[in-house]
Amino acid sequence: MGQVAIEISIILVLLIANGVFAMAEIAVVSSKKPRLRRLAEQGNAKAKAALELAESPNRFLSTVQVGITLVGIFAGAFGGATLATKLSGALQSVTFLAAYADKVAFGIVVVLLTYFSLVLGELVPKRFGLADPEGIAMAVARPMNWLSRCVDPLVSFLSVSTDALLAVLGFKPGKETAVSEEEVRVMMQEGVRAGAFNKVESHIVHSALDLDQLPVRAIMTPRPKVIWLNQDDTHEQIWHKIVVSGHSHFPVYEGTRDRTTGFVSVKSIYANLAAGASVKLKDLMISPLIVPETQNVLQLVEIFKQTGKHIAMVTDEFGNIVGLVTLNDVMEAIVGEFPSQGERAKPEARKRDDGSWLIDAMIEVQAVKEALPGMQLSEPETSEYQTLAGLVLKRLGHVPREGETFTEHGYVFEVLDMDGHRVDKILVTKVK
Numbered sequence: 001m002g003q004v005a006i007e008i009s010i011i012l013v014l015l016i017a018n019g020v021f022a023m024a025e026i027a028v029v030s031s032k033k034p035r036l037r038r039l040a041e042q043g044n045a046k047a048k049a050a051l052e053l054a055e056s057p058n059r060f061l062s063t064v065q066v067g068i069t070l071v072g073i074f075a076g077a078f079g080g081a082t083l084a085t086k087l088s089g090a091l092q093s094v095t096f097l098a099a100y101a102d103k104v105a106f107g108i109v110v111v112l113l114t115y116f117s118l119v120l121g122e123l124v125p126k127r128f129g130l131a132d133p134e135g136i137a138m139a140v141a142r143p144m145n146w147l148s149r150c151v152d153p154l155v156s157f158l159s160v161s162t163d164a165l166l167a168v169l170g171f172k173p174g175k176e177t178a179v180s181e182e183e184v185r186v187m188m189q190e191g192v193r194a195g196a197f198n199k200v201e202s203h204i205v206h207s208a209l210d211l212d213q214l215p216v217r218a219i220m221t222p223r224p225k226v227i228w229l230n231q232d233d234t235h236e237q238i239w240h241k242i243v244v245s246g247h248s249h250f251p252v253y254e255g256t257r258d259r260t261t262g263f264v265s266v267k268s269i270y271a272n273l274a275a276g277a278s279v280k281l282k283d284l285m286i287s288p289l290i291v292p293e294t295q296n297v298l299q300l301v302e303i304f305k306q307t308g309k310h311i312a313m314v315t316d317e318f319g320n321i322v323g324l325v326t327l328n329d330v331m332e333a334i335v336g337e338f339p340s341q342g343e344r345a346k347p348e349a350r351k352r353d354d355g356s357w358l359i360d361a362m363i364e365v366q367a368v369k370e371a372l373p374g375m376q377l378s379e380p381e382t383s384e385y386q387t388l389a390g391l392v393l394k395r396l397g398h399v400p401r402e403g404e405t406f407t408e409h410g411y412v413f414e415v416l417d418m419d420g421h422r423v424d425k426i427l428v429t430k431v432k
Contacts, residue, residue, distance in 0.1 A: 014075040015116055019125035021067045024144055027136035028053050028060060031292060035134055049141035051135070061150040062158040071121075075113065167304070180210055200335075207334045216300055217293035219333045220314045220323035224362060224424060227417060228253055231261060232326045238281070241416065242266055245358070249311050251288070251324060252281050257419060258287045258321050260313050289315055293322055297330055320360075335406035353432065358416070361389035361423040372428065375409050389423040 039047035115290035191197040227245040262285030289312035417425035
């Protein structure tokens with residue numbers, strides 16, 4: 001019985017050795033080379049050895065297969081030659097099995113060896129290898145390198161044979177590919193599920209990867225929503241628009257808005273006033289940056305970095321100004337919930353801190369009635385126009401000029417901004 005226990009122990013050792021080879025194989029193949037390379041650069045000798053194995057798969061896999069094959073042969077031969085014989089002798093004492101004792105004993109040994117080979121020699125070790133591939137790869141790297149040198153002639157022969165057969169089959173090993181964009185997205189999703197990243201980080205990464213496919217027109221502020229300054233505006237007109245809009249930068253035009261001559265910042269105007277000088281837009285402007293609406297946002301970021309400017313006018317294919325884009329728009333596209341172009345272009349009524357309203361003239365009259373308490377317009381009257389601009393034209397009776405006003409149901413409507421012959425912005429204040 002003692003001899004049987006020794007023989008079983010030998011077989012178990014062989015199966016465990018098979019498991020070590022299987023674990024080493026899956027760990028090295030599954031380990032992330034960038035992580036091993038980073039550790040190796042930090043001076044980790046084990047990581048360097050593991051990286052050598054990962055970058056020489058032909059030699060490493062040949063070594064593993066030699067080891068697994070030899071272990072399998074010894075385990076099978078030892079089990080069949082020893083355990084099967086002893087088990088057959090024990091089955092001889094069973095009357096109805098005596099005639100088939102050798103075959104039954106051999107079958108039982110094969111089934112048991114197969115079961116333990118799969119569990120101890122493959123499945124469990126590979127699960128260990130997948131759980132910590134880099135750590136296990138570093139642990140087994142040096143023993144595997146030593147074993148590879150011991151069986152180097154056989155490994156070289158197998159490697160040459162493998163390469164020759166692949167050449168006959170027309171297979172050409174490709175170069176190692178870098179991590180693809182899709183793989184980064186998948187890794188971020190897996191990281192969110194595992195708790196390594198939060199949803200905000202995943203959203204930022206996904207948005208940043210989309211910048212090269214996102215056109216400037218998708219993030220720009222459309223032309224109807226831009227507050228413009230005429231370079232010939234008076235000091236009062238300039239400050240009125242600045243205070244009402246709340247923006248920090250303004251495009252400046254001469255004649256028509258398609259002739260943008262530059263940008264001016266509120267900071268530069270303040271600095272000019274602090275120095276005691278009068279405000280002259282021509283002296284304070286910086287040259288305009290013009291970008292096409294079809295340009296992608298990633299290219300826009302590069303232009304901002306090269307020029308040092310963080311605001312640009314956007315043109316269509318005919319050279320017409322269609323909007324304005326800033327670095328803040330880019331940041332919104334990355335870190336915020338990015339709205340669609342239609343949502344950005346939707347006219348709005350914005351209530352200011354002093355109780356007045358800054359309203360896009362293209363907003364529907366019904367929305368104005370809902371926003372302004374006490375604002376009443378009859379159905380027959382509203383059937384003549386649909387927008388606030390229509391109401392302004394109806395009340396004034398002509399194409400208005402900037403600064404013109406009229407009173408309606410306890411509110412003063414002031415034409416704040418015109419886009420050519422189109423009413424653009426209206427400032428509404430309650431009659432005191």
